[in-house]
Amino acid sequence: METTSKIEIDNIPAILWGEPSDKIYIFVHGKMSSKESAHEFSQIASERGYQVLSFDLPEHGERKNKNYLCNVWNGVHDLEKIGAYVQENWKEINLFACSLGAYFSLHAYKNLPIKKCIFQSPIVDMEHLICKMFKWFNVTEELLREKKEISTPIETLSWDYYRYVKEHPIDKWNIPTAIIYGSEDNLQSHEVIDNFSKKFNSDLTVSIGSEHDFHTEEQSQAIKQWLKKYI
Structure with missing residues (x-):
């Protein structure tokens, strides 16, 4: 059974996954998701000696009925709070972010000393x-x-x-980054993702036939295999 503890960071509901370690992943979920969606990711990460910190974005999870919009200003503000907390408590910081969470991360974390970053279906433009x-x-x-x-x-x-x-x-991103992108993603074109990857030397994996949310069993297996390679 995986070790988890529910915490609050500046009124942001969060979950800390895994056994104590000096290495951590900040997990930033996408739209229509929540901090609990880090479950599968954290299992793979904890096998490799990382803890994972996931949290609810504004208007998501336990923050659904709060009068605090999920826009770029509030999203970036919250990610900065989480980043500061992690910097105080862990030696090595890594990042996983999905979709809208990746967009907020590109703004909030461009100056954070992150060792490596993993983006799933990122909104980069x-x-x-x-x-x-x-x-x-x-x-x-x-x-x-x-x-x-x-x-x-x-x-x-x-x-x-x-x-x-x-x-x-987005004009600055110097963090070693791996990206998985579905060829049928209707939110970002292949060209947009390709341009970002080339500009910032990211390692791009294109999952043929997958959509933005990787919702089928086969597509989620592709994510799992990819995570095992890059975490």
């Missing part, structure tokens, strides 16, 4: 994703500027968020 949503829901930049917020079936588009994203592209 949020402007690219928002522009896709413009097309999907017949929204234009002008309309969003005028309305400030536009609700869509996926999420509310915000002018302030869009402006932030345009003004803060």
Whole structure:
């Protein structure tokens, strides 16, 4: 039975997985997920001598009914709090982040002394994703500027968020990084992921036929094999 303890870091609900160690992975989940989703990852990591710290992003898990939005400002703020806590308590820091969690991490952790990083289906270009949503829901930049917020079936588009994203592209990431990306991912194009990987010398694995959320049994097995190679 795996050792876990529930903790709170500056009011952020978190779980610490594994036996005491001086090496840790910060685990940042994606959208529609929670800190509990680190379960499988932590089993592989603890076999290799790492602890894992997972936590709920705003509007997720135990934070669903709090009046605190899951946007880039709050997400990055919370990741910085977690990063500071980990720096105080562990010698070696590593990072796993998925989807939106990877986008927040690229902003929050670019200056953290992280030994290695693992990204699953990362959002590395949020402007690219928002522009896709413009097309999907017949929204234009002008309309969003005028309305400030536009609700869509996926999420509310915000002018302030869009402006932030345009003004803060990812231009620094010096951490050795491995990425797994599904060839059928509809949120980031292969070209976007490829450009990021080349720019920052990341080790890219393309899982043929897999989608953004790697939801089938076969696709989740591909993730497991990949994690065993890179953790």
